[in-house]
Amino acid sequence: GPIVRRGGAAAxxxxxxxxxxAECGGAAFGVERGGTERIAEWSGRVSALPVTRxxxxxxxxxxxxxxxxxxxxxxxxxxGPVRVPLVAVLDADRARRRAGLAAAEQVVATWFEAAxxxxxxxxxxxxxxxxxxxxxxAVQALVRWDPWHFHRAExxxxxxxxxxxxxxxxxxxxAAELPDALEHLxxxxxxxxxxxxxxVCLVVLRPPDVGPFRERILQLVERGTVSRVEAEPHL
Numbered sequence: 001g002p003i004v005r006r007g008g009a010a011a012x013x014x015x016x017x018x019x020x021x022a023e024c025g026g027a028a029f030g031v032e033r034g035g036t037e038r039i040a041e042w043s044g045r046v047s048a049l050p051v052t053r054x055x056x057x058x059x060x061x062x063x064x065x066x067x068x069x070x071x072x073x074x075x076x077x078x079x080g081p082v083r084v085p086l087v088a089v090l091d092a093d094r095a096r097r098r099a100g101l102a103a104a105e106q107v108v109a110t111w112f113e114a115a116x117x118x119x120x121x122x123x124x125x126x127x128x129x130x131x132x133x134x135x136x137x138a139v140q141a142l143v144r145w146d147p148w149h150f151h152r153a154e155x156x157x158x159x160x161x162x163x164x165x166x167x168x169x170x171x172x173x174x175a176a177e178l179p180d181a182l183e184h185l186x187x188x189x190x191x192x193x194x195x196x197x198x199x200v201c202l203v204v205l206r207p208p209d210v211g212p213f214r215e216r217i218l219q220l221v222e223r224g225t226v227s228r229v230e231a232e233p234h235l
Contacts, residue, residue: 002189009194027079031083036054038121043068050067054072054075055072071216073095073106083123086118086127088127089128100235101158101213112147167205168231168232170202170229172200172230173200174220178225179199182216185212186205187209188205189203
């Protein structure tokens, strides 16, 4: 597997075995530290507090005054009414640009969860957001503490992309005539391509049309036109 840096040592990302070069067997690697490891090292230099680094959800710990917790989004858990003096959202722009239709929505939810640890401004809590685009709707939603600011902008973006919120999405695979067969349903969006000799369709429906869609799919299955249907596929 790929060699990664864990706890200051090179290790296999798959099995955690000590990292060894496949060519010479050496264990000394010029690995450039990044992400949480780099931030944890920097935090240890500028703060007298102990630093805990969390990269995986099962290892998440509750942030408490008296220590610095550095982690990925997986480290943000609902741990109850925790209060810490400062929450920093670093590299917010990279998080916003992750692939996936719901990526930005998930990022905003994580930011709000983490920011809640700081409590109110009157109580001394502070939230710092590291971004080059302070006017982005996701960033502004956090700054204003108003998730609807993001959702209004996201609703317009999703509608323009053909995937409006609250509209069921299905991925359907089948014979070459599948796109024409689904077009008769009048979907909001129908995208088609091919893979492994089959047609692959993304179908976006109005909620009332799910029933007729089911009936149509059952008919197409009997004809051999449809081979697989996925509801709400990861996009």
